[in-house]
Amino acid sequence: MKKIVIFGTGDIAQIAKYYFEIDSPYQVVAFTVDKDYIQEVQFEGLPIYPFEEIERHFPPNEYEMFIALSYANMNKLRALKFQQAKEKGYRLVSYVSSKCTYLSQFNCGENCFIFEDNTIQPFVKIGDNVTIWSGNHIGHHSRIAAHNFISSHVVISGHCVLESYCFLGVNSTIGHNVTIAEGTLVGAAAVITKDTEPYSVWVPPRSVLLDKKSTDLKL
Numbered sequence: 001m002k003k004i005v006i007f008g009t010g011d012i013a014q015i016a017k018y019y020f021e022i023d024s025p026y027q028v029v030a031f032t033v034d035k036d037y038i039q040e041v042q043f044e045g046l047p048i049y050p051f052e053e054i055e056r057h058f059p060p061n062e063y064e065m066f067i068a069l070s071y072a073n074m075n076k077l078r079a080l081k082f083q084q085a086k087e088k089g090y091r092l093v094s095y096v097s098s099k100c101t102y103l104s105q106f107n108c109g110e111n112c113f114i115f116e117d118n119t120i121q122p123f124v125k126i127g128d129n130v131t132i133w134s135g136n137h138i139g140h141h142s143r144i145a146a147h148n149f150i151s152s153h154v155v156i157s158g159h160c161v162l163e164s165y166c167f168l169g170v171n172s173t174i175g176h177n178v179t180i181a182e183g184t185l186v187g188a189a190a191v192i193t194k195d196t197e198p199y200s201v202w203v204p205p206r207s208v209l210l211d212k213k214s215t216d217l218k219l
């Protein structure tokens, strides 16, 4: 089994270790975070090493790495650590769930994490450092650029482009042939049918609170 070090000690790192263990050819051997963020000696039963000196303990010619961070700062923190790990000489590994329907002819880039129940249609291209949580549809001929986060039950229709540093909230929908510009934040359940401007924010109307109790209604 190929041995990897995971950057991070939060929920995403815990989840990544779990998936790598049950459904990948990779064995997680340690965690790493920036020295100032080390609070314990171990996480999930494995040692934690300072990122500043990680290559001394786990040389990049023997070990690979996975950056397990979320969408903080519109994915820019994950992008920074991705870049720093590359500069240290690491190859970043990707995970594609065996329960993902991956029909594209093109492999995804490095440091991607693609969960179960995703449908990745033919001719889709996925760049580096893209998280695709569970249950999304990525339509044919769409291009997902580097450093994106697609949450869950998102529909990206055919021939779309998702430029870098975007966040697509749960149950959001992107219509056919739409370009989502860099840094766009699409809120939960928003529907986008036209190209967006960089760093724009889209939200649907809020749900209405009725002046009733659930017990007043007949289901």
Ligand SMILES: CC(C)(COP(=O)(O)OP(=O)(O)OC[C@H]1O[C@@H](n2cnc3c(N)ncnc32)[C@H](O)[C@@H]1OP(=O)(O)O)[C@@H](O)C(=O)NCCC(=O)NCCS
Pocket: 133, 151, 152, 168, 169, 170, 186, 187, 188, 189, 202, 203, 204, 205, 206
């Ligand atoms: C878009 C989103 C990020 C806004 O976050 P939020 O916690 O609702 O933010 P707030 O309630 O603090 O609102 C921020 C601002 O946006 C406005 N806003 C948020 N949702 C709005 C809506 N539906 N309609 C109108 N205005 C809205 C608020 O009025 C507020 O404006 P103000 O600062 O001028 O008062 C959030 O609604 C969302 O969709 N999050 C994604 C959830 C998700 O998919 N998570 C998956 C994680 S894996």
